[in-house]
Amino acid sequence: xxxxxxxxxxxxxxxxxxxxxxxxxxxxxxxxxxxxxxxxxxxxxxxxxxxxxxxxxxxxxxxxxxxxxxxxxxxxxxxxxxxxx
Amino acid sequence: xxxxxxxxxxxxxxxxxxxxxxxxxxxxxxxxxxxxxxxxxxxxxxxxxxxxxxxxxxxxxxxxxxxxxxxxxxxxxxxxxxxx
Numbered sequence: 001x002x003x004x005x006x007x008x009x010x011x012x013x014x015x016x017x018x019x020x021x022x023x024x025x026x027x028x029x030x031x032x033x034x035x036x037x038x039x040x041x042x043x044x045x046x047x048x049x050x051x052x053x054x055x056x057x058x059x060x061x062x063x064x065x066x067x068x069x070x071x072x073x074x075x076x077x078x079x080x081x082x083x084x085x
Numbered sequence: 086x087x088x089x090x091x092x093x094x095x096x097x098x099x100x101x102x103x104x105x106x107x108x109x110x111x112x113x114x115x116x117x118x119x120x121x122x123x124x125x126x127x128x129x130x131x132x133x134x135x136x137x138x139x140x141x142x143x144x145x146x147x148x149x150x151x152x153x154x155x156x157x158x159x160x161x162x163x164x165x166x167x168x169x
Contacts, residue, residue: 003087006087006088006091007087009087009091010087010090010091010094013090013091013094013095013098014094016094016095016098016125017094017097017098017101020098020101020102020121023102023105023117023118023121024101024105026114029111029113029114029117032114032117032118033117035121036117036120036121036124039121039124039125040124040147043124043125043127043128046128047128047131050131050132054134056136058136059131059136061136061140062131062136062139062140062143065140065143065144066127066139066140066143066147069143069144069147069148070124070147072147072148072152073120073147073148073151073152076151076152076155077113077116077117077120077151077155080113080155080158080159081113
């Protein structure tokens, strides 16, 4: 069971590196914002899986805080791109 | 073994984003790359089993630093000038 979760973490890490290609190539800033948001969500998924691997409850709390902050960060950049801020 | 490979992938991502911060001429893109860098750094702290440091890194890196960079870019110029 633990091995299966670690392999899932590995697959998610590979996906993060693949998403970075879009962060690198993306011709405009909005492309890069979407890539950043995808990286954030993949990171939260990896954190939840690792919390199950390590069997610690506090690790799940970190993922919750993280989800909230990633939303705020993306919102700031989107507000700037929309010209509202 | 599997954990070691995950470690190496996250560390490779850290190096890639750190290079991107210096590579981009568009300062907004550099701020976005720095956001990805701080998120991956928090994930690395997490894999090293330091959740309190990861919370602090996520709060400062994602919540505060990105917002303050955006405010600073709005107050000045978005494109970095190329020196001839």
